Amino acid sequence: MKISLNWLKDYIDLNESIDEISQTLTNTGLEVEGVEEVEEIKGSLEGLVIGEVKTCGKHPGADKLSLTTVDIGEAELSPIVCGAPNVAAGQKVVVATVGATLYPSEGEPFKIKKAKIRGEVSLGMICAEDEIGLGASHAGIMILDTDLPNGTPAADYFKPTKDTVFEIGLTPNRADAASHFGVARDLKAAFERDTKFPDLSAFQIDNNSRPVEVVVENTEACPRYSGLTISNVKVEESPKWLKAKLNSIGLAPINNVVDVTNYVLHSLGQPMHAFDLNEIKGDKVVVKTLEEGSLFTTLDEKERKLSSKDLMICNAEEGMCIAGVFGGVHSGVKESTTDVFLESAYFSSDFVRNTATRHALKTDASFRYERGTDPRMTVDALKWAALLIKEVAGGEITSEIVDIYPSEIEDVSIQMSYKNINRLIGEALPIEKIHGILNALDIQVSEPTEEGFKVSVPPYRFDVTREADVIEEILRIYGYNNIALSEYSSAEFLANFTTPDKDKIQEKTSLFLSALGMNEIMSNSLTNPEYLSKAGYWKADENVQILNKLSEELGVMRQTIIFSGLEALKYNINRKQPNLKFFEFGRVYKKEGDKYSEQQQLCLFMTGNRSDESWYLEQKPIDFHDLSAVVHKILDKFSVADMDSVPTQSEVFEYGLDISVNGVLLASFGKLKKKVTKVIGVNQDVFFAELNWPKLLKKYGKIPMYKAVSKFPEVRRDLSLVLDKKVQFSEIMDIAKSESKKLVKRINVFSVYEGDSIGEGKKSYALSFILQDENKTLNDKVIDKTMSALMSSFENNLNAIIRK
Incomplete structure (x- = not known):
């Protein structure tokens, strides 16, 4: 749908920029798909001026050419060779100066150049109306009646309009905005200013000499029908302003009466139809359906077979128009028309849609009727159209307004x-x-x-x-x-979505861990209270006691899965199976005052060597990093991002990490203290992880944000740092992020060394830094500056020694 800015300003004051108006329309749901600058006259007469022919004589080398001198407001007269038969001295004319581009009514544009025509210099061109796009006549040059000074731009005389046209992708539900006034209503709310409706105060009935009887037989298909007659009109070409309005949105003017109906349609969204009153037999309009198979010739001179469900506008004898869709070939306004019956109706969208589809007819009127028009607009639109017809075609209103509205449509x-x-x-x-x-x-x-x-x-x-x-x-x-997004955005849906099944998620996770070489165990939730007291890290008054316990060894609900897992490890180790990787989904229980709590956890246990003895694999014991890799794979599976890792706060570990997101602890893992493992009698190193399963479930199904692969290459730089043993790798990461978080994408430790050569209490890290700028290729100057800043910060904050 095309909306003209100049036209829109008839209904609302707009001082905003084109971009601001476009953005506002899009934000309110009227998406602007394109913006086009439209000129009433192509080129807007740029480079054309008003001149005065001072002399005119025969060209010495051509009988049909004249040699003129023209005053175009410059210090000297301009010699111009002219071929028009009507050129003469003393005339005010339109002159295209050298360098101007002309856009003729037909043919391609061309540029005026300094020329020699039959040996005589010509500095410009005296124009006919078709040569500058003002009309079709080429009988001679344009002769102006004006007192404007010579050299005045021709645009000041003809005043060609320029316009901006918005192409709006109107959605089917927004029929209310299928007009300039409809769009203005949205801008009224967005910009908080009033709209301007056409002034109807001058409307009056001149006489009642040509009344027309109207009968609506099918009020379901036509809930409201309004009309009046206008007599003694003169059908001719529309005035300039009306043609300019229609041309701006791509409509071809037809005649002044029809153009008014189209103008009102695109102004207010109310379709209208003008009938030749003298073709309405019996001075009677009947709104009804005709018999199945009735024949009717439409305005395009095609004979169509009607359905008994096609609503028709008929006279006393025959059909005149397919209601809301297309007019008939005989009843429309033509040059000989002197009296008009003007229709403004509200038709059922269902009837019009079915008829338009049945006959494959899509018109501006049916487009709006199919989506729904305003039943309260019919009379106001009728009054305004009548005033406009009187303005552009003369005539007088010769009937009262007929308004058949048997059942008012309520809010x-x-x-x-x-x-x-x-x-x-x-x-x-x-x-x-x-x-x-x-x-x-x-x-x-x-x-x-x-x-x-x-x-x-x-x-x-x-x-x-x-x-x-x-x-x-x-x-x-x-x-x-203007609605701020929360940290965790959510939405409400009209459709129902399947809630993730907790059991299926657990099953998938179990299969995933099994694929990593781990075995699932299922242990008893009852445990020996002695385990907790011997380890010393749990409070006895927080135990959930069993009232009807079968034995003291199973007298409490477990506060931790650690001892259940250690029992399983001990059982296997005692049977010569020392290399073990277990996981368990289990619950832990706790008493806090008078309240009891229960929580499900996912726990991992690793001990022994990484693999069984083999001729092709070197025996290496499981260490912290083996467990860490599995924990991070689980977190990746659940799309956990932006994690914070800090040394563990749990007392059961010799060392380890706590991983949290936004302050919520998701996992604690590390090497269990000997004091804990010896309670059960396990003498091997045991690495244990405890994951908060309910919190992980909330992360399941979250779609990770995709980030496009950068077009610019990565750069790698290596550093070797000698540090105190107590320095954590996380401290290196924090410094790198603070110094150059935009360029440093990844940091990797590819070698760790401790030995006498670097001193006691020291360690050496060999680090690789991956640098990348997502907007351009890094140059050596930027890379060197970044690395120098990092090295300086490591030296100042960590007392690092940079090994050259």
């Missing part, structure tokens, strides 16, 4: 809740803002209470029928972009 009443408004929008808007937006959209607010209010929705808003629709209206005017 839709909807009860609103502030709670639901804030819930669906995701933000609590001020009550005054909510009411202001709705009233600006002609949705009247009434009966306010602390909980909500009631609204009355006008019938032209067919798409607003329930509370959620009204909330959408509030949000699209308030602005989707």
Whole structure:
């Protein structure tokens, strides 16, 4: 749908830039798909001036050419060779100066150059109307009647208009915006200013000499029908302003009467049709359906076979027009028409849609009727069209307004809740803002209470029928972009989505860990209270006691899965199976005062060597990094990102890490202290991980954000640092992030050394730094500056020695 900016300004004051208007329309749901600059006259007469022919004589070398001198406001007269038969001295003419580009009514544009024509210099061109796109005549040059000074730009005389046209991708539900006034209504709410409706105060009935009887037989298909007659009109070409309006949106002018109906249609969204009153037999209009198979010739001179469900506008004897779709070949306005019956009706969208589809006819009128028009607009549109026809075609209004409206279409009443408004929008808007937006959209607010209010929705808003629709209206005017996104965004859906099955997620995770070479164990939730007391890291008063215990060895619910797992390790080790990798989904229990808590955990156990004895694999004991790799693979599987890793706070580990996200602890893992493992009698090193399963489940199914692969290459630089043993790798990471987080993408430790050659209490890290700029290729100067800053920071903050 095309919307002209100049036309739009007839209904609302707009001083904003084109970009701002485009963005506002898009934000309110009227997406601007393109913006085009439209000129009434191609080139807008640039380079053309008004001149005066001072002398005119025969060309010495050509009988049909004249040699003239023309005053175009410069110090010297311009010699111009002219071939027009009507050129003469003393005339005011349009002159195209050297360098000007002309856009003729037909043919390709051409540029005026300094030329010699039959041996005589010609510095310009005296123009005919077709040569500059002002008309079709080429009988001679244009002769102007003006007192404007010579050299005045021709545009000051002809005043060609320029316009900006928005191409709007109108969605099917927004029939209310299928006009310039409809678009202005949205801008009224967005910019908080009034719209201007056409002035109808001059409308009056001149006499009642040509009344027409109107009968609506099918009120379901035509709930409202309005009309009047205008007599003694003169059908001719439309005035310049009307043609310019229609041309701006790509409509070809036809004649002044038909052009008015099209103008009102695109102005107000109300389709109209003008009938030749003298073709209405019996001075009677009947709105009805005809028999199945009836024949009717439409305006395109095609004979069509009608359905018994096609609504027709008929006279006393025959059909004249397919209602809301297409006119008939005989009843339309033509040059000989002197009297007009003007129709402005509200037709059922279902009837028009079915008829238009059945006959494969898509017109501007059917486009709007199919989506729904405003039943309250018919009379106002009729009055305005009548005033415009009188203005451009003369005549007088010769009948009262016929308005058949047996059952008035009422507003839709909807009860609103502030709670639901804030819930669906995701933000609590001020009550005054909510009411202001709705009233600006002609949705009247009434009966306010602390909980909500009631609204009355006008019938032209067919798409607003329930509370959620009204909330959408509030949000699209308030602005989707003005709603702040929470850290964890969510949405409410109209469709039902399957809730992730916790058991299936656990099964998938179990299969994943099994594929990594681990075995699942299932242990008893009852445990020996002696384990906890011997280890010393758990409080006895937090045990959940069993009231009807079978033995003291199974007297409490476990506070930790550690001892259950250690029992399984001991059982296997005692049977000559020392290389073990276990996992368990289990619950732990705790008493805090009078309250009891229960939580499910995923726990991992590793001990022994990485693999069984083999001729092709070197025996290496399991270490902390083996467990860490599995934990991180689980977190990756659950799309956990932006993790914080710190040395573990748990007392059961000799060393380890705690991993959290936004302050929520997800995993603790490390090497268990000997004091803990010896409680069960396990004398091997045991590495243990405890993952918060309920928190992990909340992460499941979260879609990780995709980031496009950079077009610019990575650069690697290596550093060797000698550090104190107590320095953590996380400290190196923190410094690298603070110094150059935009360029340093990854840091990797590819060698660690401890020995006498670097001193006691020291360690050496060999690090690789991957640098990348996502917007350009890094040069040596930037790379060297970044690495120098990193080395300086390591030396100052970590007392590092950079090994050259």
